Amino acid sequence: MKKDFRIIGFDADDTLWINEPYFHETEKQFCELLSDFYSTGIVSQELFKTEMQNLNLYGYGAKGFMLSMIETAMRISNNKVSHLTIEKVIQLGKDILNKPVVLLEGVEEVLNNLRKKRIELIVATKGDLLDQERKLAKSNIEKYFHHIEIMSDKKESDYLKLLSHLDIKPENFLMVGNSLKSDIIPVLNIGGYGIHIPYHTTWQHEKNAKVENQNNFREIEHISELIKIIEE
């Protein structure tokens, strides 16, 4: 991989800090709350269906997730779900929003190392504006970044807009993230570079993506390997 990147973009959730396991754990508890009605598999599947139906309207993030859980609980229980369960679902969602921000291992060392080179670092994350800002503030790593971009989606057109705003060409931009679908493929498609760091827990919606064009692309196991690639 070439190395004259002017800007490296980092995805945040599950690239810099833990996120999906919190949603995963909440979904597990949601399925348990509804286990009188259906098995975990069915509840999970119905929740995903609701989320996909609402995605255009709600976008990504915990509040939409909460609303979709409530809607699913009422629909699949044929409105037999107890108020107590709905209350618990709201509390589960609030708990997600209040979760601590736990950095993934090695993140701060890598950012600290990269900052010493002549490369600008940015965060490019999708999700809820307030929630992502809050996580960044809690993370204590905001200081490493020249720019924070919170995006409603991560399609090719969204990256093109971002790069135009940053006044940079795709060939000088490297994106690092855990989602092939959101962080890597759209960036490769517009002529940028992508480094994929798979994470053990991935939301179903972000799965089933394949990199067709292996140019400009690398997959690594751990964020610390990034330094070697930049230096090689």
Place this chain on the structure above:
Amino acid sequence: MKKDFRIIGFDADDTLWINEPYFHETEKQFCELLSDFYSTGIVSQELFKTEMQNLNLYGYGAKGFMLSMIETAMRISNNKVSHLTIEKVIQLGKDILNKPVVLLEGVEEVLNNLRKKRIELIVATKGDLLDQERKLAKSNIEKYFHHIEIMSDKKESDYLKLLSHLDIKPENFLMVGNSLKSDIIPVLNIGGYGIHIPYHTTWQHEKNAKVENQNNFREIEHISELIKIIEE
């Protein structure tokens, strides 16, 4: 008022287009749905209490409003509210998100006129990222703006960050909006200029603000008066 503004910022909701009347109408319907339990006045008051309790966690926007309506309905009915009512509340919220964007009278003419002068126009709006982006896209006035800033809040520190990002001094910045609390006072406090255009419907949270320092401040009745002020 002096006139060497380099950038004019416009609030969006109830400054460029109709917003609060939609929430107001939804709240009225919500109160009707709960009229078996309490009078409109009490339901309204309890909803506002819930919204204020959740504001730090949810931020501004329709999804937080939906969650606060559901929470209020369950609390004040002592969990006696019907599932049908909760379903209706969710639908009311979805209807807000799907509302058409109706520009306030005169807005497009003013933007068109200002664009011909050497002043950059920006939108500085708070609320939900996806929802505000969607409204801008629907509005057909995105083309008049050099920059769109969707903010999680509009405090002094948020404006300072915005102006630093735009690389402009407060004395060259004029903010136009319907909320003294969010659009005007913080901007005056950091040394910028503010023009207030009151709107007939204002959310309780945005009320009860008073401009102490009348320097750099004007109140007008209609956005078309802006042109005269800029030209005078």
